[in-house]
Amino acid sequence: MIQLDQLDRSDDRSPYLQIAAALREAINVGRLGPGDRLPSESELTGFYGVARMTVRQAIQELKTEGLVMAEHGRGVFVRSAPVVRRLASERFARQHRDRGKAAFLAEAEKVGYQAGVDSIRVHEAPVAADVAERLGIKAGDPVVVRERRYLANGEPVETATSYIPAEFARGTAITENDTGPGGIYARLEEAGHPLARFVEEVAARMPTPAERRALQLGPGVPVLTVVRTAFDEQGVAVEVCDTVKAAYAYVLEYDFPAR
CATH class of the missing domain: 3.40.1410.10 (Chorismate lyase-like)
Known part of the structure; x- marks a missing residue:
């Protein structure tokens, strides 16, 4: 799995926002490029030790920002969005x-x-x-x-x-x-x-x-x-x-x- 920041328990942000931030940074710096698949829900829940719903909230945050898109049966991918x-x-x-x-x-x-x-x-x-x-x-x-x-x-x-x-x-x-x-x-x-x-x-x-x-x-x-x-x-x-x-x-x- 790609390198991601761990949760900071002293951070005031909720875990799902920290996970979203880690994934966002991975996209912004190019560790995840356009068209790349994000780690699966199972991989993220195991890595972060959180409930599946927490991971889903983090992914939804990125979807709302237009950074990623889900493809049914395949996973969630970095949107190759032109600006x-x-x-x-x-x-x-x-x-x-x-x-x-x-x-x-x-x-x-x-x-x-x-x-x-x-x-x-x-x-x-x-x-x-x-x-x-x-x-x-x-x-x-x-x-x-x-x-x-x-x-x-x-x-x-x-x-x-x-x-x-x-x-x-x-x-x-x-x-x-x-x-x-x-x-x-x-x-x-x-x-x-x-x-x-x-x-x-x-x-x-x-x-x-x-x-x-x-x-x-x-x-x-x-x-x-x-x-x-x-x-x-x-x-x-x-x-x-x-x-x-x-x-x-x-x-x-x-x-x-x-x-």
């Missing part, structure tokens, strides 16, 4: 669209992960009141809805749903599964809506059951939500994008002047 650094001040730069790359693709590749998109669904629907307010249109007006799931190194890390007023999307590749080089924003600019600014609202919460399934999250793992509204040079809202991100997989970075 995507999302730099808000440059992620929608026109230079990326000019090179034919959408924002997520540029971000993931910048930190060495292979980006992918699956579960794409495109349809037209009446817009809900909250999205209509952000778009400056009436509730029930038609919008093109684009739902997709983003992958980093094959692992789901984000879901995104875009709402584009139908009058801006009809007749463009925005209504197709493949929007072409540069994504939605490149097509909007080609259609006469040069982008000028974005407004984002960032929050954190626990996922819904559907979100937990889509992002393959364990119990207790939170998500980050980012709702973005894109405006063209005339000040018209041309898209609302509602994203749900696995919190363990992202660092949100903001760079802005001190004024």
Whole structure:
């Protein structure tokens, strides 16, 4: 078994927290690497001389942090979770669209992960009141809805749903599964809506059951939500994008002047 710290009986922390800390350190320093199996419950109970429930509490602590994941019948493994650094001040730069790359693709590749998109669904629907307010249109007006799931190194890390007023999307590749080089924003600019600014609202919460399934999250793992509204040079809202991100997989970075 790998080297682990013993319990310190003088430590105020409960045994399960000490065991979780020892396993966390083993992961952080590389004694347990991505994809490695943790010692079994039997090995840990024998090593630490504690009840099986104590070990299970320790493992649950690591699951909640997104560090490990259980595979039925095989054990608990270190999650090979990518960390995507999302730099808000440059992620929608026109230079990326000019090179034919959408924002997520540029971000993931910048930190060495292979980006992918699956579960794409495109349809037209009446817009809900909250999205209509952000778009400056009436509730029930038609919008093109684009739902997709983003992958980093094959692992789901984000879901995104875009709402584009139908009058801006009809007749463009925005209504197709493949929007072409540069994504939605490149097509909007080609259609006469040069982008000028974005407004984002960032929050954190626990996922819904559907979100937990889509992002393959364990119990207790939170998500980050980012709702973005894109405006063209005339000040018209041309898209609302509602994203749900696995919190363990992202660092949100903001760079802005001190004024």
